[in-house]
Amino acid sequence: MKIGSYNFNMSLILDEIKKHGYKTVLLQAPEGVKKYVFQVVDEIETKTKAKVMISTDPCYGACDIPVHAAKQLGVDLVVQLGHLPIPNLKLPLPVLFMNIVADARxxxxxxxxxxxxxxxxxxxxxxxxxxxxxxxxxxxxxxxxxxxxxxxxxxxxxxxxxxxxxxxxxxxxxxxxxxxxxxxxxxxxxxxxxxxxxxxxxxxxxxxxxxxxKSEINEEKKKLMKKRYGAIAAAYNAKTFGIVVSVKPGQMRMKTARVLEKKLENAGKKVYILIADDINPSLAKTFDVDCLVSTACPRVVLDEAERFEIPLLTPTEVDILLEETNKYKLDTLQ
Ligand code: SF4
The missing domain is CATH 3.40.50.11850 (Diphthamide synthesis DPH1/DPH2 domain 2)
Structure with missing residues (x-):
């Protein structure tokens, strides 16, 4: 099926719904694809017995399944357009990941x-x-x-x-x-x-x-390193830390947060664990902390940190802050 300039295999979705006799489906799509989802809904509702609801919330990746909404609504299946699955992510309800490919050269x-x-x-x-x-x-x-x-x-x-x-x-x-x-x-x-x-x-x-x-990537890397070391330096005198843990299933790292909490407390810092779905600059305004550490998607820190009024660090940057290492390591999720 083609929606806008995106292609995907609609029959896989229809077959899955028919095979299991699903009656209710929650459809999720990334921002650029959302405007085309009515076509997908119409196709499913015409060719199967399922009723489809559309999630209007942002959908950042396969890590970002609306588990709570799906459970509250009692849907049988979540269909997420636009991403491949994260194989080691265990989800408490059936989710069909339907990758879509764009017309590109x-x-x-x-x-x-x-x-x-x-x-x-x-x-x-x-x-x-x-x-x-x-x-x-x-x-x-x-x-x-x-x-x-x-x-x-x-x-x-x-x-x-x-x-x-x-x-x-x-x-x-x-x-x-x-x-x-x-x-x-x-x-x-x-x-x-x-x-x-x-x-x-x-x-x-x-x-x-x-x-x-090519050279631009190298330049960006240098600029980013400068900014990140700047943020780490700005956090040196921080006394109170907020460690942010995401509730998105594929971003939740409570164990990492607990390890960080211990390390920071051992260094004499006061630590609070903040649970969030979306991590945005209002956290820095709402909570009286000197530094935030995000254990969620690493992109939040690397793309958005400048929008926060206080330093926003990744877990690996805390290791530099606490002088456990002087080598910068990209924060990654496994
Ligand atoms: S954690 Fe971030 S980078 Fe990883 S899949 Fe989710 S949105 Fe993408």
Whole structure:
């Protein structure tokens, strides 16, 4: 089925609903896809006996299943469009993850990126949105004399070659076998994450705009490091900490929060555990703490910290703050 410029296999959704005789479905989609979901609802309701409700809340990833809403509503199935599953995430109700692929020019973007690649062994990484075109990306590289290498991620990763903003294990698994990484996808967060996690050169190819970035990624990495060390320095005199724990199923890290709590208390700090669904700057205004530590999606800290009035750190940055290490480590979820 095609909705807007996105394609996915509608028959898998219909088959799943019919097979189990599901009567109520909660449909979830990322922001860019939400405006097309009426077509999906109509198709399901016409071709099965199920009634469909649409979740209007933001949907950031496969980590973000509206478990509480689904349980309160008593739905039989959650269908999440736009993401691959997180294999090691255990969920208390049936969820069907339906990846969608956008009309994009992945092969062309790889061709454009070639002149910026370093060496011959190229680690190829991408996101769920473009993963179906991975064989074509690999083939373009081979035809041009490169040796493409595709990594295997840990149990949080569904497909070879796939990276998540919170998990770069696919890139890390091949880091010592490649000269450089080629990331095919949009935005700067993933290539920046690969650069931070592997310390290898990263070329980022956008399959929509055909923009290719390399030195920019390196520059961003330097800028980000400056900002993060600035935030850590700003937290040196903090006495009271709020450790934020997300209730999103794939972001909840209570164990990490408890470990941090102990470390900070041992260092003489006062600690409060703050439970949140969305982590936003109002937390810094509402609670009288000197520093917040987010154990949720690492992107919140790296993308949003400047919007907070007080330092917002990742768990790995607390280790630097407490002088347990002086090496910056990207915060990741397993
Ligand atoms: S934790 Fe963040 S980066 Fe990871 S899947 Fe969820 S939204 Fe994406």
């Amino acid at each position: 992945e092969e062309e973007s790889v061709k454009k990126a070639i002149e910026k690649l370093e060496g011959t062994k190229i680690g190829v990484v991408t996101t769920a949105q473009h993963i179906e075109k991975l064989p074509q990306m690999v083939s373009v590289l081979k035809k041009n004399g490169f040796i493409p290498v595709v990594g295997k991620g840990d149990n949080r990763i569904a497909r070879d070659g796939q990276v998540l903003g919170c998990n770069m294990s696919t890139a890390q698994s091949i880091s010592d076998k490649v000269d450089c990484f080629l990331f095919v996808g949009t935005g700067r967060f993933h290539p920046l994450g690969i650069a931070l996690a592997t310390s290898k050169p990263v070329v980022s190819a956008n399959p929509f705009t055909l923009e290719v970035l």
